[in-house]
Amino acid sequence: xxxxxxxxxxxxxxxxxxxxxxxxxxxxxxxxxxxxxxxxxxxxxxxxxxxxxxxxxxxxxxxxxxxxxxxxxxxxxxxxxxxxxxxxxxxxxxxxxxxxxxxxxxxxxxxxxxxxxxxxxxxxxxxxxxxxxxxxxxxxxxxxxxxxxxxxxxxxxxxxxxxxxxxxxxxxxxxxxxxxxxxxxxxxxxxxxxxxxxxxxxxxxxxxxxxxxxxxxxxxxxxxxxxxxxxxxxxxxxxxxxxxxxxxxxxxxxxxxxxxxxxxxxxxxxxxxxxxxxxxxxxxxxxxxxxxxxxxxxxxxxxxxxxxxxxxxxxxxxxxxxxxxxxxxxxxxxxxxxxxxxxxxxxxxxxxxxxxxxxxxxxxxxxxxxxxxxxxxxxxxxxxxxxxxxxxxxxxxxxxxxxxxxxxxxxxxxxxxxxxxxxxxxxxxxxxxxxxxxxxxxxxxxxxxxxxxxxxxxxxxxxxxxxxxxxxxxxxxxxxxxxxxxxxxxxxxxxxxxxxxxxxxxxxxxxxxxxxxxxxxxxxxxxxxxxxxxxxxxxxxxxxxxxxxxxxxxxxxxxxxxxxxxxxxxxxxxxxxxxxxxxxxxxxxxxxxxxxxxxxxxxxxxxxxxxxxxxxxxxxxxxxxxxxxxxxxxxxxxxxxxxxxxxxxxxxxxxxxxxxxxxxxxxxxxxxxxxxxxxxxxxxxxxxxxxxxxxxxxxxxxxxxxxxxxxxxxxxxxxxxxxxxxxxxxxxxxxx
Numbered sequence: 001x002x003x004x005x006x007x008x009x010x011x012x013x014x015x016x017x018x019x020x021x022x023x024x025x026x027x028x029x030x031x032x033x034x035x036x037x038x039x040x041x042x043x044x045x046x047x048x049x050x051x052x053x054x055x056x057x058x059x060x061x062x063x064x065x066x067x068x069x070x071x072x073x074x075x076x077x078x079x080x081x082x083x084x085x086x087x088x089x090x091x092x093x094x095x096x097x098x099x100x101x102x103x104x105x106x107x108x109x110x111x112x113x114x115x116x117x118x119x120x121x122x123x124x125x126x127x128x129x130x131x132x133x134x135x136x137x138x139x140x141x142x143x144x145x146x147x148x149x150x151x152x153x154x155x156x157x158x159x160x161x162x163x164x165x166x167x168x169x170x171x172x173x174x175x176x177x178x179x180x181x182x183x184x185x186x187x188x189x190x191x192x193x194x195x196x197x198x199x200x201x202x203x204x205x206x207x208x209x210x211x212x213x214x215x216x217x218x219x220x221x222x223x224x225x226x227x228x229x230x231x232x233x234x235x236x237x238x239x240x241x242x243x244x245x246x247x248x249x250x251x252x253x254x255x256x257x258x259x260x261x262x263x264x265x266x267x268x269x270x271x272x273x274x275x276x277x278x279x280x281x282x283x284x285x286x287x288x289x290x291x292x293x294x295x296x297x298x299x300x301x302x303x304x305x306x307x308x309x310x311x312x313x314x315x316x317x318x319x320x321x322x323x324x325x326x327x328x329x330x331x332x333x334x335x336x337x338x339x340x341x342x343x344x345x346x347x348x349x350x351x352x353x354x355x356x357x358x359x360x361x362x363x364x365x366x367x368x369x370x371x372x373x374x375x376x377x378x379x380x381x382x383x384x385x386x387x388x389x390x391x392x393x394x395x396x397x398x399x400x401x402x403x404x405x406x407x408x409x410x411x412x413x414x415x416x417x418x419x420x421x422x423x424x425x426x427x428x429x430x431x432x433x434x435x436x437x438x439x440x441x442x443x444x445x446x447x448x449x450x451x452x453x454x455x456x457x458x459x460x461x462x463x464x465x466x467x468x469x470x471x472x473x474x475x476x477x478x479x480x481x482x483x484x485x486x487x488x489x490x491x492x493x494x495x496x497x498x499x500x501x502x503x504x505x506x507x508x509x510x511x512x513x514x515x516x517x518x519x520x521x522x523x524x525x526x527x528x529x530x531x532x533x534x535x536x537x538x539x540x541x542x543x544x545x546x547x548x549x550x551x552x553x554x555x556x557x558x559x560x561x562x563x564x565x566x567x568x569x570x571x572x573x574x575x576x577x578x579x580x581x582x583x584x585x586x587x588x589x590x591x592x593x594x595x596x597x598x599x600x601x602x603x604x605x606x607x608x609x610x611x612x613x614x615x616x617x618x619x620x621x622x623x624x625x626x627x628x629x630x631x632x633x634x635x636x637x638x639x640x641x642x643x644x645x646x647x648x649x650x651x652x653x654x655x656x657x658x659x660x661x662x663x664x665x666x667x668x669x670x671x672x673x674x675x676x677x678x679x680x681x682x683x684x685x686x687x688x689x690x691x692x693x694x695x696x697x698x699x700x701x702x703x704x705x706x707x708x709x710x711x712x713x714x715x716x717x718x719x720x721x722x723x724x725x726x727x728x729x730x731x732x733x734x735x736x
Contacts, residue, residue, distance in 0.1 A: 007111055009046065011093050011104050012055070012077055012143045042079065042091060043141050044597050055145055056256055061137045070140075071101065072118065079141040144256070166343065166465040169472050173288075177249065180242045184296050187235040192304035194228045194235075239297050246296075247289045254285045257475050264479040267547045268507055277358040281474050284350075284467035291464035294457055302450035309447040316432055316440050319422055324447065327415055331451060334407050335458070338400055345397035346462040347469060352390035354470075359386055401459055408455040412448055419444045480549075484566040488558055489573050494685030495557050495655040497521040497544065502553035504539060513539045515708035517553070521685060526678050528688040528696050528716075531705030532729060540705070541659045541689045546570055557655075575648030575656045575684075583640050588617065589624040592647050599650050607650040610676050611642040612669055637664035645673065652684070659689040667694070674698045691733045704729070 046057045062070065071078065077095040082105065093104040097115060105112045174181060258279065270278070310324030363370055363379050370379050420441070427437045489495065502517040514536045521527060531537045542548055543555060546567050555562040557570060583591055592607065593599040604624070608617055616639050620626040628635065628643075635643075641661060648656065656677065662670045671694060678686060678698055688695045696702050696716045704712040704719060704726055712723050719726045 007104075008042065008079065008091060008093060008106060011095070012046070012079075046141065046143070050143065055143055056260055057141060057143050059139065059141050061139050063137055067138045067140065071096075076142055076144045079143075080138060144253075166469050170465060170468045173250070173468060173471075176253075177246050180246055181296065184239050184242050185300055187239050188297070188300040188304050191232045191235050191301060192308045194232045236297070240293075243293050243296055246292060250289060250292070251285055254282065254471060254475075258282055261475060261477065261479050266478045266480060266549060267542075268550055269478050271507060274358065276361070277354065278474055280354055280357055281470040284470040287463050288467040288471065291460045291467065294460045295464060298453060298457060299461075302453045305450045306447050309443045309450070312443055313440060313447075316436050317422075317426055319426075320419070320440065323415065323419060323422065327411075327447070327451065330411055331408075331454070334404060338404055342397065342400040342404070342458070342462050343465055345393060345400055346466045349390060349393040349397050350466045350470060352386055352393055356383070356386040356390055359383060397462070404455060404458060408452065412452065416444070416448060480567055485560055485564050486566055486569040487560065487573060489654050492683050493654070494524040494683050495573065496523040496559070497655075497685070497687075498554070498556045498559075499543075500554040502540070502543065502551055502555065504536075504543060504548060504551040507550070513708055514543075514551075517705075517708070517710055519703065519710055519713075521687065523558075524683055524685055526686045526688075526698075526700045527703055528690060528699035528701070529703045529705060530689075530691050530696060530726075530729065531711075532732070535705040536708040537689050537705050538659060541657055541687070544687060545574060545657050572651075573654040575651070575653040581644050581647075583628050583635070583643060585627075585629060587622075587625050587627055588620065588643065591628055591643055592624075592650055594647065596651065603650050603652070604646075607646040610649060610673075611646040612673060613639070613642050613646060616642070638666070638669075641665060642673075649677070652682075654683070655685045655687075657687045657689070660692075662690075662692070662695075670694060691729060693730060693733070702726075 043057060043059050050057045071094055077093055079091055079093050081089040082092050091106045093106070095102045095104070100115050100117045102113065102115050262275075262279075265275075306324075306328070310321060310328070313324060314321030359382055423432075423437050423440055423444075426432045427434065432440065487495070497519075498521070499517055499519040502514050503512050504514040505512040513534075517536070517540060529537045529540060539548075543551055546562060557565065562570070589604065592604060608614060617623055641664060645661060648658075658677075662673060665673070674695065675698075686699075688699055690696070699716070701713060702716045702719055703710055704723065706725060711725060712719060720730075
């Protein structure tokens with residue numbers, strides 16, 4: 001079976017157009033050794049593998065009609081299961097291949113591959129495993145890559161001009177859609193060529209009429225022109241269809257790129273920004289989608305029509321070609337001179353747009369604060385500040401556009417006059433005939449209108465480039481790489497931790513918060529880290545759970561350095577409660593389980609009871625399926641903290657790092673939870689971070705920090721007797 005598991009992963013990789021390696025860790029994984037008759041087991045293993053290679057695997061349940069639609073139209077592979085009477089269910093991978101489908105059936109003895117025109121022709125539809133409900137919905141696993149949103153920062157030279165960088169990023173976003181874009185451009189070329197049928201047809205009509213030829217030829221020519229107009233319209237509709245397909249893919253890829261990267265973002269890279277505000281950049285996807293329609297259809301059509309028009313004019317007389325080239329050069333020069341300024345002002349305008357939106361969100365998030373502030377106009381005053389800067393930036397941007405518009409209108413007038421005069425001179429000198437003159441004037445009007453369309457929609461180009469910059473602000477944030485050695489653990493033993501000469505300072509500070517911390521935490525130990533404000537205890541807890549990377553010294557878990565570990569394997573065995581955790585918008589069950597497939601109902605009920613949530617859950621109208629509003633709104637601080645405790649113990653981890661996790665919980669309940677978590681029956685290692693005397697007494701060992709170092713350690717009783725620092729800390733805590 002392991003070889004089939006690898007084959008499934010390889011086929012997924014190949015279907016995505018990538019060659020993702022099957023590393024030794026994946027091949028030796030216990031999950032890979034499981035029976036492939038379970039779609040859940042396959043899914044768990046694929047998620048583990050894909051998480052290290054920027055590939056997202058999702059399991060879904062769809063109706064039969066929706067399944068048929070996805071198979072025929074979607075550009076990504078599907079894994080389903082086939083029923084079998086005498087043997088275990090068999091996985092089948094369905095991949096779009098050219099005009100047909102490739103089916104890989106992973107039978108017990110061999111993998112059978114065949115190609116069919118449609119899934120209905122495969123005879124597999126009745127054999128697909130379905131859910132037990134009345135609708136007989138089909139369970140599937142899908143996969144797609146998430147690392148193709150924009151070009152990477154290192155792909156263009158450092159210090160390059162921002163417009164060129166934005167253009168490279170824009171082309172990076174379009175690169176995966178090059179097939180569809182190529183078809184759109186092909187339609188645009190054909191539409192441009194057909195568009196020339198109008199002036200050529202008019203020229204021929206004038207020739208027929210002036211020569212007195214029969215009406216039959218005229219009627220045939222008119223019908224020919226009308227057919228050209230009809231075909232051109234149909235091709236435009238086909239372009240819109242392809243652009244809509246790109247829109248859907250772009251929206252989905254951006255959403256999943258954000259969702260995939262956000263949990264993996266290095267915390268240190270967003271310390272100077274507010275992460276929720278960064279997520280507003282996602283709405284630039286809509287601006288990008290709207291702008292793409294204009295660029296791929298209107299712009300491409302206008303540019304091609306201009307090129308074809310100038311070529312046609314040059315066939316009448318070389319002077320027309322000269323005028324056309326001058327027109328294009330002036331257009332290019334104008335955009336080259338004013339474009340960078342236009343993009344700069346558009347970015348500034350966008351910046352204040354997001355600041356305004358973020359401030360309004362902050363008002364809503366801190367509703368109680370502003371409601372109870374009394375007679376103050378602070379909310380309005382700060383809104384006025386951001387809105388004023390936005391309007392000022394928009395005025396600066398429009399000034400650039402206005403210069404471009406005025407320049408073009410003036411030049412358009414001069415070029416039109418020049419072309420008309422040139423046409424009159426040529427027909428007067430009998431260098432062209434009347435039909436050619438009329439056709440030339442029609443082409444001139446088409447060329448002028450095409451260039452006008454480009455100029456008047458330059459604002460759309462700025463919007464697209466700004467959208468690309470804003471989206472890649474998120475997708476190019478540095479992320480953690482899930483690679484390295486898996487953490488070796490034993491189910492009946494906690495994780496041993498060793499810290500040696502740990503030093504750390506935050507990116508925006510010069511002095512170190514930690515100045516050479518040495519600490520040994522044996523497996524199964526229960527310690528409490530305490531200290532005065534600024535002593536570094538919270539920073540140390542963040543380092544213990546792998547939030548920060550830019551430290552010096554050595555942190556090892558079960559003898560393996562954190563720098564060598566696959567951090568995801570550490571997190572799989574870690575339960576933590578730090579300031580970064582909170583309640584998100586979802587059901588209570590989702591807040592506890594967070595989609596982890598190994599969280600059984602029995603473990604959930606056990607965690608709820610251990611955290612003291614039974615009465616709270618019983619009081620909810622829908623029990624575990626009650627929706628929790630994000631940000632701890634509408635539930636007490638005590639209930640919120642208990643939910644997070646349940647979340648972190650539900651998988652019975654080997655390490656618990658708990659930073660002031662019982663603030664706001666009544667003392668009797670706090671002692672009950674502590675006694676439960678610290679009982680010897682649990683093998684996990686527990687690190688408490690708190691100045692609460694109850695937690696200090698409950699731990700086996702107290703570690704007292706001062707000035708970024710471990711100042712003293714021992715039992716609470718011995719330190720209380722011999723340490724003036726601890727007595728001072730307790731007095732300060734009691735006073736506070």
